[in-house]
Amino acid sequence: xxxxxxxxxxxxxxxxxxxxxxxxxxxxxxxxxxxxxxxxxxxxxxxxxxxxxxxxxxxxxxxxxxxxxxxxxxxxxxxxxxxxxxxxxxxxxxxxxxxxxxxxxxxxxxxxxxxxxxxxxxxxxxxxxxxxxxxxxxxxxxxxxxxxxxxxxxxxxxxxxxxxxxxxxxxxxxxxxxxxxxxxxxxxxxxxxxxxxxxxxxxxxxxxxxxxxxxxxxxxxxxxxxxxxxxxxx
Numbered sequence: 435x436x437x438x439x440x441x442x443x444x445x446x447x448x449x450x451x452x453x454x455x456x457x458x459x460x461x462x463x464x465x466x467x468x469x470x471x472x473x474x475x476x477x478x479x480x481x482x483x484x485x486x487x488x489x490x491x492x493x494x495x496x497x498x499x500x501x502x503x504x505x506x507x508x509x510x511x512x513x514x515x516x517x518x519x520x521x522x523x524x525x526x527x528x529x530x531x532x533x534x535x536x537x538x539x540x541x542x543x544x545x546x547x548x549x550x551x552x553x554x555x556x557x558x559x560x561x562x563x564x565x566x567x568x569x570x571x572x573x574x575x576x577x578x579x580x581x582x583x584x585x586x587x588x589x590x591x592x593x594x595x596x597x598x599x600x601x602x603x604x605x606x607x608x609x610x611x612x613x614x615x616x617x618x619x620x621x622x623x624x625x626x627x628x629x630x631x632x633x634x635x636x637x638x639x640x641x642x643x644x645x646x647x648x649x650x651x652x653x654x655x656x657x658x659x660x661x662x663x664x665x666x667x668x
Contacts, residue, residue, distance in 0.1 A: 440468045440502070440590050441489060447497035447647075448484055457647035458484050462498070464650060466624060469510035471616055473625045473633035481648025482626045486594045488626070490516045502590065512540065515584035519595040521569045521576040529555065529579050530564040536583045554582045557615060572602035578611065585615065590622040598628065606664070609635055613661060615621045620657060635662050 446462040459481045466472050474482050487493040489500055491510040500507040502514065515536070520570055523532045530551055537547045558578040568576050577596060584591050593612075597605040613636055616623055627633050633640045637656055644651040 437540035440461055440466045440470060441507075442466070442501050443485075443489070443498065444500075445498035446485075446488065446500060448481070448488065448495075449497075459488075459496075460647040460649050462648070462650055464653075466622060468622055469620050470639070471625070471637050472624045472639050472641060473627055473637035474643060475627060475630055475633045476643030477645055477650070478628070480643040482643060483594050485643075485648070486516065486592050486624070486626050490514050492516070512587045513589050514592060515587060515589040516592040516594065517577075517580050517584045517596045519598045521568070521580040523576055523579055523583075525568050528565050528567055529560060529571070532568070532579055533583045533586055536586050540587060551587055554586045557585075557618065558582045558611065572604070573600055577608060581608075581612065581615070585619065587620070588619070588621060590624070592625065593625045595626055595628065597632070603626050605632075610663075612636060614668075617660065631664065634658070635664065 442465045443462050446459060447457055448459040449457050462485065463655065474485070476482055484493070488496050489507065490508050491514060494508075524535065527535065533551045534547060537550060541546065542550065555561060559577065560578060560582075563575065564572065564630065568579070571579070577600065581593075581596065597608050600608065609632055616636075621643060625633070625636060629641075634656055640654045640656060641650055642652040642654065
């Protein structure tokens with residue numbers, strides 16, 4: 435499959451419990467352009483998180499094809515970062531060290547890696563917290579560290595309900611933070627969320643999934659001007 439896009443899915447299907455199991459995903463087709471922000475919404479159990487795991491290369495054994503820049507996805511790599519609902523930071527590492535972990539296999543020099551870490555910590559307004567450990571941070575701060583760890587390699591970024599465990603005020607702040615980061619970095623982002631307002635606030639397009647099995651029911655273009663706020667007229 436050769437498609438000039440951030441990534442492309444063609445007739446993607448997934449079954450658990452072997453080939454005889456009920457399908458989780460069936461004939462999913464989606465193309466995401468480089469630099470585009472796409473949100474995926476749908477009821478619980480429609481396969482949103484499964485789809486993200488397939489795109490990230492964390493799960494195999496699926497039907498169809500998934501490609502990044504025309505190359506078939508067969509495993510994880512530095513071109514695809516993923517942020518989950520739980521931050522999954524290493525508790526024994528500081529903010530700076532947690533971000534630097536993502537650059538361990540990057541071909542950059544030590545000085546280049548240090549500059550990249552510093553720039554991205556600054557990007558999420560955590561300057562001064564470089565030496566703090568996860569237990570010393572608020573929930574919103576740890577999630578910002580998780581986001582910037584996913585960003586530091588400048589990959590296509592996949593976000594699986596990253597704000598779902600946060601209180602409403604912190605979630606609103608991080609939604610605007612993510613919007614600002616995307617506008618600054620101009621990288622491809624795909625967000626899985628249960629929150630339709632969040633999807634509309636952030637995305638260029640909203641993909642609506644249906645369940646049993648999971649498939650794309652509709653794709654909605656969001657024509658609202660940026661930057662956006664919850665108070666923007668619908």
